[in-house]
Amino acid sequence: MSDKTAVSCSWCGATADPAPVTWTVQTGARGIEYLCESCTRDNVRKIEGSLPTEWW
Numbered sequence: 757m758s759d760k761t762a763v764s765c766s767w768c769g770a771t772a773d774p775a776p777v778t779w780t781v782q783t784g785a786r787g788i789e790y791l792c793e794s795c796t797r798d799n800v801r802k803i804e805g806s807l808p809t810e811w812w
């Protein structure tokens with residue numbers, strides 16, 4: 757288990773191994789979260805609409 761690289765999208769539950777570069781990694785209150793490519797697009801839209809200064 758120590759070199760497990762699989763990740764799962766925290767929104768839709770999609771999994772990938774290893775995490776594709778198109779996925780977003782963000783650190784939140786619950787630790788590191790991954791967003792898959794399609795959820796990233798939705799997330800960017802929401803963030804750009806509400807919290808532009810929080811996006812990195």
Ligand SMILES: [Zn+2]
Pocket residue numbers: 765766767768769770791792793794795796
């Ligand atoms: Zn997703």
